[in-house]
Amino acid sequence: MFYREAGDFKTSYDADSQTFPIAFDRYRYWVVLAVAFLVIPFVINDYWANALLVPFLIYAIAAIGLNILTGYCGQVSLGTGAFMAVGAYACYKLMTAFPDISILIHIILAGGITALVGAAFGLPSLRIKGFYLAVATLAAQFFLVWLFNKVPWFYNNSASGQISAPERFVFGIPVTGPNTEAWAMYLICLVFVTGSAIIARNMTRGSMGRKWMAIRDMDIAAEIIGVNPLRAKLSAFAVSSFFIGISGALFFAVYLGAVEVGEVFGINKSFLVLFMVIIGGLGSIFGAFAGAAFLVCLPVVLKLIGVDLLGWPPDLVAHFQLVIIGLMIMFFLIKEPHGLAQLWRVAKEKLRLWPFPY
Amino acid sequence: MKIQNLTALALSTALASGTAAADLVLPDLSYRTGAYAAGGIPFSDGYQDYLNMLNARDGGIGGEEIRIVECETGYNTEKGVECYESTKGEGALIYQPLSTGITYQLIPKATADNIPLHTMGYGRTSAANGEVFNWVFNYPANYWDAAGVIVNYLLEENGGDLKDKTLALVYHNSAYGKEPIRTLEALAEVHGFKFNPIAVDHPGQEQKSQWLQIRRERPDYVLMWGWGVMNQVAIQEAANIGFPMENFIGNWWSGAEHDVTPAGAGANGYKSLNMNRIGDLPVFADIKKHVHDAGNAAGDGSNIGTVLYTRGMYAAMLAQEAIASAQDIHGVSDVTPAMVRDGMEALDITAARMKELGMEGVGPEFSVTCEDHGGSGLGIVQQWNAADGKWVALTDYIEPADDITTPLVAEDSAAFAAENDITPGCYKG
Amino acid sequence: MSADFLYGIEVVLNGLMAGVMYALVALGFVLIFKASGIFNFAQGVMALFAALTLVGIMEGQVPFSHLINEIFGTEIHHFGWHVPALLAISLTLLVMVAFAWAVQRFLFKHLVGQEPIILFMATIGLAYFLEGFGDLMWGSNIKTLNLGLPQGGSRVIEDMTAKLGGDDFYGFFIDKLDMVATLVAIVLVLSLICFSQYTKQGRAMRAVADDHQAALSVGISLNFIWILVWSLAGLVALVAGVMWGAKSGVQFSLSLIALKALPVLMLGGFTSIPGAIVGGLIIGVGEKLFEYTIGPMVGGATENWFAYVLALMFLVFRPQGLFGEKIIERV
Numbered sequence A: 001m002f003y004r005e006a007g008d009f010k011t012s013y014d015a016d017s018q019t020f021p022i023a024f025d026r027y028r029y030w031v032v033l034a035v036a037f038l039v040i041p042f043v044i045n046d047y048w049a050n051a052l053l054v055p056f057l058i059y060a061i062a063a064i065g066l067n068i069l070t071g072y073c074g075q076v077s078l079g080t081g082a083f084m085a086v087g088a089y090a091c092y093k094l095m096t097a098f099p100d101i102s103i104l105i106h107i108i109l110a111g112g113i114t115a116l117v118g119a120a121f122g123l124p125s126l127r128i129k130g131f132y133l134a135v136a137t138l139a140a141q142f143f144l145v146w147l148f149n150k151v152p153w154f155y156n157n158s159a160s161g162q163i164s165a166p167e168r169f170v171f172g173i174p175v176t177g178p179n180t181e182a183w184a185m186y187l188i189c190l191v192f193v194t195g196s197a198i199i200a201r202n203m204t205r206g207s208m209g210r211k212w213m214a215i216r217d218m219d220i221a222a223e224i225i226g227v228n229p230l231r232a233k234l235s236a237f238a239v240s241s242f243f244i245g246i247s248g249a250l251f252f253a254v255y256l257g258a259v260e261v262g263e264v265f266g267i268n269k270s271f272l273v274l275f276m277v278i279i280g281g282l283g284s285i286f287g288a289f290a291g292a293a294f295l296v297c298l299p300v301v302l303k304l305i306g307v308d309l310l311g312w313p314p315d316l317v318a319h320f321q322l323v324i325i326g327l328m329i330m331f332f333l334i335k336e337p338h339g340l341a342q343l344w345r346v347a348k349e350k351l352r353l354w355p356f357p358y
Numbered sequence B: 001m002k003i004q005n006l007t008a009l010a011l012s013t014a015l016a017s018g019t020a021a022a023d024l025v026l027p028d029l030s031y032r033t034g035a036y037a038a039g040g041i042p043f044s045d046g047y048q049d050y051l052n053m054l055n056a057r058d059g060g061i062g063g064e065e066i067r068i069v070e071c072e073t074g075y076n077t078e079k080g081v082e083c084y085e086s087t088k089g090e091g092a093l094i095y096q097p098l099s100t101g102i103t104y105q106l107i108p109k110a111t112a113d114n115i116p117l118h119t120m121g122y123g124r125t126s127a128a129n130g131e132v133f134n135w136v137f138n139y140p141a142n143y144w145d146a147a148g149v150i151v152n153y154l155l156e157e158n159g160g161d162l163k164d165k166t167l168a169l170v171y172h173n174s175a176y177g178k179e180p181i182r183t184l185e186a187l188a189e190v191h192g193f194k195f196n197p198i199a200v201d202h203p204g205q206e207q208k209s210q211w212l213q214i215r216r217e218r219p220d221y222v223l224m225w226g227w228g229v230m231n232q233v234a235i236q237e238a239a240n241i242g243f244p245m246e247n248f249i250g251n252w253w254s255g256a257e258h259d260v261t262p263a264g265a266g267a268n269g270y271k272s273l274n275m276n277r278i279g280d281l282p283v284f285a286d287i288k289k290h291v292h293d294a295g296n297a298a299g300d301g302s303n304i305g306t307v308l309y310t311r312g313m314y315a316a317m318l319a320q321e322a323i324a325s326a327q328d329i330h331g332v333s334d335v336t337p338a339m340v341r342d343g344m345e346a347l348d349i350t351a352a353r354m355k356e357l358g359m360e361g362v363g364p365e366f367s368v369t370c371e372d373h374g375g376s377g378l379g380i381v382q383q384w385n386a387a388d389g390k391w392v393a394l395t396d397y398i399e400p401a402d403d404i405t406t407p408l409v410a411e412d413s414a415a416f417a418a419e420n421d422i423t424p425g426c427y428k429g
Numbered sequence C: 001m002s003a004d005f006l007y008g009i010e011v012v013l014n015g016l017m018a019g020v021m022y023a024l025v026a027l028g029f030v031l032i033f034k035a036s037g038i039f040n041f042a043q044g045v046m047a048l049f050a051a052l053t054l055v056g057i058m059e060g061q062v063p064f065s066h067l068i069n070e071i072f073g074t075e076i077h078h079f080g081w082h083v084p085a086l087l088a089i090s091l092t093l094l095v096m097v098a099f100a101w102a103v104q105r106f107l108f109k110h111l112v113g114q115e116p117i118i119l120f121m122a123t124i125g126l127a128y129f130l131e132g133f134g135d136l137m138w139g140s141n142i143k144t145l146n147l148g149l150p151q152g153g154s155r156v157i158e159d160m161t162a163k164l165g166g167d168d169f170y171g172f173f174i175d176k177l178d179m180v181a182t183l184v185a186i187v188l189v190l191s192l193i194c195f196s197q198y199t200k201q202g203r204a205m206r207a208v209a210d211d212h213q214a215a216l217s218v219g220i221s222l223n224f225i226w227i228l229v230w231s232l233a234g235l236v237a238l239v240a241g242v243m244w245g246a247k248s249g250v251q252f253s254l255s256l257i258a259l260k261a262l263p264v265l266m267l268g269g270f271t272s273i274p275g276a277i278v279g280g281l282i283i284g285v286g287e288k289l290f291e292y293t294i295g296p297m298v299g300g301a302t303e304n305w306f307a308y309v310l311a312l313m314f315l316v317f318r319p320q321g322l323f324g325e326k327i328i329e330r331v
Helices: A023-043 A046-072 A080-097 A103-121 A130-150 A182-205 A207-217 A219-224 A229-256 A267-280 A285-309 A314-335 A340-353 B002-019 B037-058 B077-088 B100-113 B143-157 B175-191 B208-217 B229-241 B257-267 B282-292 B307-330 B337-345 B351-356 B402-419 C003-036 C043-059 C065-072 C085-106 C116-138 C155-164 C176-198 C200-210 C212-217 C222-248 C252-268 C273-293 C303-317
Strands: B024-030 B066-072 B166-172 B194-200 B221-225 B248-250 B271-274 B380-385 B390-393
Touching (some): A046 A182, A046 A207, A046 A267, A080 A267, A130 A267, A130 C252, A130 C303, A182 A207, A182 A229, A182 A285, A207 A219, A219 A229, A267 A285, A267 A340, A285 A340, A314 B066, A314 C116, B024 B077, B024 B307, B037 B066, B037 B307, B077 B100, B100 B175, B143 B380, B166 B175, B175 B194, B175 B221, B175 B402, B208 C003, B208 C273, B229 B248, B229 B257, B229 C222, C003 C043, C003 C176, C003 C200, C003 C222, C003 C252, C043 C085, C043 C116, C043 C222, C043 C252, C116 C252, C176 C200, C200 C212, C222 C252, C252 C273, C252 C303, C273 C303
Parallel strands (some): B024 B066, B166 B194, B166 B221, B221 B248, B248 B271
Antiparallel strands (some): B271 B380, B380 B390
């Protein structure tokens, strides 16, 4: 009844090629943006920012990046942690070498550097396919972490080997460092998330995205019809690493503030982002958000329920967290193997016909 | 709907705990799960048991009951941040994260939120400089002190001369493991021994190459800076290659019972540092009576008296003393974190006081000042007796190498101050 | 012969044995992937769970004791008995068979015909679940595994070979546990090969690995074969868990050995048992030699990433792994 395309006629080419052709979708999009930008910054507090919203936003960017590579282009990548580390270290070196330039530029430049590194490690994809490709990205994962640990230039010769983000300001408001307010952390991440999502959505809808999907579905056939596999695969790696690098820079500078590469950007991070992408739904921008929300918020919610509400000992709650997350993953996969995004799509389909059954 | 409920839930929990705060809140950022649970469980048990005993036996500190808020971090930095954020609102007085990674996160946050951080024997070593790190304390000793203590012990063993000996360091390839390298290099230059650092990648389950290298090179002494499974495997591999265990010395985080028991008899003679002297202290009887027998033990009660349990208890005792000192200075019993910070800065632990508390000689004597948050830096060397299944203290408290470490601390803290725009100086409240 | 050269040989020998330990873990992956196309991310956690169950049964631990004590306020931890090793191993095997049955009945039965990445994700969920479940059942503190396996270097070999080199050479160091592991691995692989070649069920397993539809059409029960395969993987996981746990104690880090097996799998091919063995040997020797020769120049601790670089180099020349099935693509 509300969610319909009947009676909605497009009168211009622009309107015809909108991202959200159905009016209800458009309004929903604007409402979500309004709430995110205009309402939440005023009600957010330190705990919500640090425990839920900021990690959710940052992982959403990483998941968008990985979704482009694995979901749209079909190249399995397990190097997400290391690429986030590249973004973080690039941001750190830029921040300490050019303290006067705005951190926003540093973050984007860090993304660019990560894109170059990602494209370089994506070269084996031209020869190796499927799960086996994961080995190239795993080599990247372990090698880069070792490199950042070993070469003192990366952490400015500090005695401890950790990097920490000095305080930086945007329009006079601190966004990194301990004096950052919750809403400032949240807003800077939100700006980057919105930008990334818009860019990613439009890229995947355009010819670049179609080339990626062609490679994913059947790369030999794609090559036959004229899709250059070198360009398509490397561009997928580059674009994906750009987003992952931005998320790594934000993770380091805004969220954590101090990072030790082995513990924070290890193989667990790579697996975590991959799980978000798979659970959220491969090949869908919304899926990146859904997966990130699931894997970031669910453990915190379970902990709140277990420890604060029910008063159980924290280690039992931690064990139950693992059990419940595992069960929910398996349950969702059985119910809807294509992820939460597919559930969303099916819901929208049904809503189009509501209240009629067919 | 769900989000609304959860908001209400979070708000009500925050409010509820806020209004109930007529007691002293001590958070316990523990890790009873994950790769380092073997070390985290006894430490947290000791910490909580001692505080619960204070409640049961003495009615708390200065008449105020202690409320422990445990939060499971799994040794994970992000969870550590989440635990910090969720517990700081409850009036947390002192944070002891027991993890170098989490400590680095919390140093700027705790400083900005004005809550003191006590990172005893771990964390950022240069926090000993109280003028730069007003809110961070790492008494009684830190990693660079540990390196100095080991070298001083070896000097004594070798009649004051280590020239031309080789010291190898098997270290966890992380910030924690790399801590002593700079100090040991400086000490190598001074005393003329060769220093050979050997890295072990996380988690340290596989160390065959490193120990084959040690077998080939035959260093005179091997030091270890490990944590978690790396300790157990290293000791096993050392026993396997037949390295003389009395020349194998680990730091105080590589010297617990669970590190040596998997290797069985092969671990006999392994030495480690300890910042505490362990033994059958009278306070354990009190803990048994008031806490374990009342069914209130933090864990399963089996860890009492072990190295890490004693250390956790020692950490709790230091927190107790800091709070008591704060109550003394400010004249109120319901202290705030800022008051506790003052209490920590005025702390003076004497042998008489430790005996009074039922733990004679459990730690070194030290006093904290505004400039020196690092304590005296003393440590003992203990040796594992596999037949009896006990650690035996070999020495009394040994001095560190202050002449080498003090300038290094100054240099590192100055760099931190420069990076973060801090003007060094005592905290003026 | 110079000491360096002899030490090089020692490194190669130890690398071969380390490779066998890796191959032990990789075998479990190969078994399941071959028969059902599922990349079992939970193999490492299965090794941990099997080792935990073995220790728990041997020590007479009460399962779920922490949970029971919390709910009912009791203080029970142990039954008080000690089960002898062989009986405990058989009981643990029964538990792993029950696990295999449960996984098949409740998880993979509903996911028949899905894409590989979905099945992979399901095993991820399984890994999370099993890890939490194992912790709940047996507790997350470290446990010592006491099966009477020999530890330590073989003094016999050391003394015998010490004369080969000069004063600098101390004899070859071969770990007794590694030798036992090699023997066990040989026995395991031989019996697996015999099983798959000469028994009816083994033939059925190979048929299922070849083509599910065809196997169904000749009357092979896919369900039964998959339970069988998962049970075998459970057995392999138990052996791997015991071998690795004997050295380091049974604790969470044991599940990380699966990461060591990944380059082995990729090098050897996901579908080949000899590939897992050969791949393990190559990776073991390669990474130890690299660490010995080039490691000191770059600062050490290179083993982690070099294994993957080695696998990558092989894959560039043979994209399906050394022994894997050639990927045939049709347009």
